[in-house]
Amino acid sequence: MMNMEPQGGFSYSEADFRRVQEIARQEAGISLPISKRSLVFSRVSRRIRATGRASFRDYLDYVSMREGQEELKELICVLTTNVTQFFREKSHFEHLETHVLPQLGQKLRAGGRGRFWSAACSTGQEPWSMAMSIMAELPDALRMDLKILATDINHAVVETGRIGQYPGEEVQSVPQRWRDAYMEPVEMAQFSMAREIRRLVTFRQLNLNRDWPFKGQFDVIFCRNVVIYFDDETRNALWKRLAERLVPGGFLYVGHSERVDCIRECHLEAVAPTIYMKKG
Incomplete structure (x- = not known):
């Protein structure tokens, strides 16, 4: 399985990205195209560090467990984009x-x-x-x-x-x-x-x-x-x-x-x- 090579201290495979894609789709209806894989690495890495998990796989296993449901909410938060202003449009x-x-x-x-x-x-x-x-x-x-x-x-x-x-x-x-x-x-x-x-x-x-x-x-x-x-x-x-x-x-x-x-x-x-x- 091919590993991607973004900057940072975590190994990040195609399988990891596909798991994030599926979580985003199932939990929030968000469709993450392949062009977003570097952005996903950057944002999810912050949560891996914050929770002290050892790897992408370890982190994604954790948010898939019952005890990781609160952290799953945090994952969805970092995957969403929030651009707004007063009286936009x-x-x-x-x-x-x-x-x-x-x-x-x-x-x-x-x-x-x-x-x-x-x-x-x-x-x-x-x-x-x-x-x-x-x-x-x-x-x-x-x-x-x-x-x-x-x-x-x-x-x-x-x-x-x-x-x-x-x-x-x-x-x-x-x-x-x-x-x-x-x-x-x-x-x-x-x-x-x-x-x-x-x-x-x-x-x-x-x-x-x-x-x-x-x-x-x-x-x-x-x-x-x-x-x-x-x-x-x-x-x-x-x-x-x-x-x-x-x-x-x-x-x-x-x-x-x-x-x-x-x-x-x-x-x-x-x-x-x-x-x-x-x-x-």
């Missing part, structure tokens, strides 16, 4: 503010409920951006039955989002008036989400490819820049599950390089690039 937020929130506000003021889901929230900039858009368009949002659920498979980034504190350079894409209204400057040139807006958002760790511990439907789902890491079967299965969780007339926002291929089966209609509405 601005057209989505413009659509949310001009086409969705005014109509939803009428429903909420009439006693209805509003539910939003940031399905791959990373370090929290996406759901906090959603919250700021909501507060700006619906100033009485905190008196309404309105909630944002923010989830990610990576427990570490979920905790960062829950803490809701960001360096000054990361909040530059937030309009100044919203920074003043919804953020508070703290030490070390950082900004923290203000107390009131925190009431809108709940953070939870969640694997999108496993059972979801909630039953309700959503008016808005953001699931962006996630399915690019999945194979076609996993991708289409997730689109169908997400569509089932949209209320009729609800909206699904996907990443700029993504599209819903099974649009007919999902009962979705494309209303703008990367924006879909549930029919019915």
